[in-house]
Amino acid sequence: MAINFDKALGIHPQALALREKRSTLIAANLANADTPNYKARDMDFKSLLKQSMPGAPGIERTQAGHFAPQPELDARVMFRNPTQVSLDGNTVEEHSEQARYAENAVQYQASLRFINGSFSDLMTALRGQ
Amino acid sequence: MSAFSVFDIAGSGMNAQSLRLNLVASNISNANSVASSADTVYKSRQPVFAAELQGALNQQNAASKVNVLGIVENQAPPVMEYNPNHPMADATGYIYKSNVNTVEEMANMMSASRSYQNNVEVLNTAKQLMLQTLKMGQ
Numbered sequence: 001m002a003i004n005f006d007k008a009l010g011i012h013p014q015a016l017a018l019r020e021k022r023s024t025l026i027a028a029n030l031a032n033a034d035t036p037n038y039k040a041r042d043m044d045f046k047s048l049l050k051q052s053m054p055g056a057p058g059i060e061r062t063q064a065g066h067f068a069p070q071p072e073l074d075a076r077v078m079f080r081n082p083t084q085v086s087l088d089g090n091t092v093e094e095h096s097e098q099a100r101y102a103e104n105a106v107q108y109q110a111s112l113r114f115i116n117g118s119f120s121d122l123m124t125a126l127r128g129q
Numbered sequence: 130m131s132a133f134s135v136f137d138i139a140g141s142g143m144n145a146q147s148l149r150l151n152l153v154a155s156n157i158s159n160a161n162s163v164a165s166s167a168d169t170v171y172k173s174r175q176p177v178f179a180a181e182l183q184g185a186l187n188q189q190n191a192a193s194k195v196n197v198l199g200i201v202e203n204q205a206p207p208v209m210e211y212n213p214n215h216p217m218a219d220a221t222g223y224i225y226k227s228n229v230n231t232v233e234e235m236a237n238m239m240s241a242s243r244s245y246q247n248n249v250e251v252l253n254t255a256k257q258l259m260l261q262t263l264k265m266g267q
Contacts, residue, residue: 016262023258027135027251028180028192031142033244034149035178035195094247105254112261119266 003125008118012111014052018045019108025077026101029092037089040080040097048076134192135255141181141194142248148197149176149241153234160229164207165217171227173203173234203228 025041032038082091152174164170177198205228213222 020258023255024135024138024192027138027142027255028194030244030247030251031138031145031195032178032180032193033142033247034146034240035180038180038193041192094244098247098250101251101254105258108258109261112258112265115265116267 003122008122009115010118011049012114012118015049015111016108016115018043018048018052019104019111022104023101023108026097026104029080029097030094030101033090033092033094033097035090038092039090040082040092041077042080042100043077136252138192138194139248139252139255141196143245143252145176145178145195145197146241146245146248150238150245152176152200153238153241156229156234157231157238159227160231160234162227163215163217164225165219167207167209167225170207170225171229172207173205173227173229174200175203176200 022043022045025043029040029042080091082093083096084093085091156173159171162171177200179196179198180193181196182193207228208226209223210226211222212218212224215224217224
């Protein structure tokens with residue numbers, strides 16, 4: 001049986017890519033914390049991950065003229081509902097954005113650790129010791 | 130490259146906040162400056178921030194940097210003080226003091242420095258994650 005990276009690593013490579021995107025979004029929220037009329041954005045991680053998994057149900061192309069579904073699931077970026085509204089129209093709440101950024105960073109590290117574990121498993125299998 | 134746009138974004142935030150800190154320093158240091166006419170007196174200066182539209186329009190990368198649109202002068206009238214013995218007094222005996230509100234500026238300074246720190250934290254975390262990713266599989 002050949003070694004299959006996709007099977008060995010599971011969803012974590014996709015998760016890493018999405019986490020990286022989410023960190024960009026939250027970084028933008030934090031950078032724009034003082035920008036008037038800026039609306040904080042975030043993504044629905046769960047549904048995005050589901051869609052980016054291999055073998056996920058996608059839009060079928062039943063005719064040759066149909067556009068191919070976009071691999072980038074960009075439209076899932078959504079605006080955040082603020083708990084307290086500020087007068088200048090900015091919806092960034094620094095404390096909650098900070099918490100989300102930290103959460104995202106920890107989950108990124110978790111995925112990274114899983115990948116590293118899978119690699120060391122593969123190495124063990126290769127060495128056969 | 131998208132993996133490094135966190136650094137760009139946090140960098141733009143730090144840029145904007147440091148400009149704001151500079152303006153606060155300028156305002157506070159000129160808070161007591163005096164002039165002999167309302168036109169020449171120092172007026173409080175504030176930055177205008179805007180989210181970079183490019184990022185908002187381009188759905189692929191919805192994250193947007195901070196753009197400094199410009200600096201505006203506060204149009205509030207200067208403080209007039211009747212002081213005919215002052216060397217800068219005009220013909221009617223008034224001197225004009227700048228319209229800087231030091232209390233406001235101090236609050237502004239704290240907000241700017243906190244925002245700057247936030248961006249530095251974001252940058253540090255992103256850097257650590259990148260370094261760990263580079264070591265993947267070792």
